[in-house]
Amino acid sequence: MYARFLRRAIEVLNPKEGEKILDLCSGTGRAASWMAHVVGKDGEVVGMDIAKEMVEVSNDRYGKLGKLIFLQKDVTEPWDHRNHFDAILTSFSLHELPELGRLGVLEKSYFALKEKGRMVIADFNPEVSGWRKPVLLGFFKLFEKQNLNFLSFELKEMLRKAGFKRIRTFCVLSGLFQITVARKS
């Protein structure tokens, strides 16, 4: 189901041949590797992750694909990239970032995108309501206690603050998860 959700997020991102894509907090590099096949030899996919082990696994698995590089990087720290990427994907990672760092990461993403760039965020639904709210609350209390604040994170407002426009959300799995797409212009 996780792989299906990731594939759906990539469908929404709609990477194209020749594009430059960032997979923000790329984990073991699976999504980045799928996108590398799409962008082809004229494109570029960069994965960034804070964990040395994740970057090592990614390089072992996909390092030979070409046009795909993995950087060990804390994405809450300053980035070198400006007006560089056509698209940014981040899956199941925004909720893991420290609450005070999330807006900064969205701002860095905004500046790293080209003028017509787009960003897709696939994660838990911070606006979850009804019976789903206690379900997610229970899950976070058990497995993500330190990130419980994500369930009151104003994602759309933060994206607007960062400069993003034309923000749209798609609910997945009865609204427990959400795919959000936001554009730089």
Ligand SMILES: C[S@@+](CC[C@H](N)C(=O)[O-])C[C@H]1O[C@@H](n2cnc3c(N)ncnc32)[C@H](O)[C@@H]1O
């Ligand atoms: C739940 S995993 C998701 C990985 C991948 N995006 C996926 O969908 O399979 C979250 C990832 O975020 C990374 N991460 C957490 N905080 C980070 C930070 N400050 N900078 C970069 N990566 C971070 C973790 O190392 C982990 O690989």
